[in-house]
Amino acid sequence: MSPITNWPDPGGSSSVSLTANTLAELVEETARAVGAGRPGAVAVGAVLGEETALHGAPPDTLFEIGSVSKTFTALTLARLVVRGTVDWETPLAALLLEARVPEGAGRAITLGQLALHTSGLPRLPHRLMPRGRRGALDPYARCTADALLAELAATRLRSAPGRKFRYSNFGAGLLGLALARHTGRSYDALIRDEIAAPLGMADTRVELDEERAARLAPGHSRTGRPRPRWHLADLAGAGGLHATTADLLKLALVELGDGSGELGRAVALTHETERRIHRAHTIHPGWYGTRLPASLGRHAVLFANGRTGGHHALLAVAPARQTAVVILSANARSVDRAGFDLLGRLSVDALVTRR
Structure with a gap:
């Protein structure tokens, strides 16, 4: 999962031309x-x-x-905002009551900032990232809830919340975790209930049963x-x-x-x-x-x-x-x-x- 580093130019390619093809x-x-x-x-x-x-x-x-999952996480947040359950300005700490959430310049991290990558959190929960090649084949496997919250408590923000755009997998993952905790569901169940099931997206999920795992492209x-x-x-x-x-x-x-x-x-x-x-x-x-x-x-x-x-x-x-x-x-x-x-x-x- 990584941010855009080379911004695409839709239409910049010479292959974009009027075509009669279907x-x-x-x-x-x-x-x-x-x-x-x-x-x-x-x-x-x-x-x-x-x-x-x-x-x-x-x-x-x-x-x-990969990171297209963030689209589902953010849309779920927006659906809860429309419903009135939370707001863009709801502090992350209000949903993760057991966590110590860092602040910067007296500002609290909000759910909206997590969705917009302006929370000031680092890109990765660095102490949970593997150092050896074997671990790098499955680099986020250690990111359990307890480990993430411990890492959050020890994190120093890179900028004050809301001030700068800093792409953060850490922040997006915490948003998904917070919404799941707030609604009393797993993240997998949350996405299925709020987006996948209403749209008839039967195969969009985190966990794969045996039948779906057999359909996963190697x-x-x-x-x-x-x-x-x-x-x-x-x-x-x-x-x-x-x-x-x-x-x-x-x-x-x-x-x-x-x-x-x-x-x-x-x-x-x-x-x-x-x-x-x-x-x-x-x-x-x-x-x-x-x-x-x-x-x-x-x-x-x-x-x-x-x-x-x-x-x-x-x-x-x-x-x-x-x-x-x-x-x-x-x-x-x-x-x-x-x-x-x-x-x-x-x-x-x-x-x-x-x-």
Whole structure:
């Protein structure tokens, strides 16, 4: 799990051009391009208006989605905010009563700051991270609740809460843990109850039973070496979910406005809540924000990506263009460029269709 270091430019590639190809053909082309020369299953899904298409691994193939899990954690927080159970400004300490939560400049860490990566917490719970190669194959396995809370008590903030954007797996994981504790459920059950079950996402979960484990695509490193599953223990809110392309397309449709009621309002809240972190980019609860190029109207794009030891995932949506892309790969090599190329090509078609 890692933050964006090289910001993608949706539309910056020469492959973004007007095409007469069907959605299915574009998705198939992308799946073949991503899978070429890399071991591991690949699955690509996309939305263009009212159409959807999938290609690659069977739609029920499961992948580790890494930091795309943060999108689910933040959306769950937003749903609880809409419900009135908590607020963006609710202190983390109010949900983790047994914990000693550090403060900075007299400011308390809030749930909203955890979702926006402005809490001041470090990127990782450093003392829980393995030092040897064997441990690095499953680096978050020691992040149990007790260990995380002990690490939190010993942590010195890198900046005052709310002051700076500092990407933090530690913070996102604590948010998931706090929401689970507050609702009296495991993080796995919380996500299934609040998001997966309402949207019919039957395979989106942390824990896999025997049948689902058999559908998990074996992971590979960027150089093609087999990699074992990651187990994030109680840091699961930062990157512990598994999902299929079919499930993530259901989430994408809701993010494009196909939802109503409490969940629809929660989606809108995550889109509207933002903080600028770069000249051309924003952070939202669960998302990075950027814009399509001027030739496509500079409409907003929200995206989340994730990497584990053996998988890479991308979910990107352009609500004004009613387009979305999902790419899941059982190889840790990035799929971001291919995903943004496809999103750009779909947005061209959306622009032409609406004229």
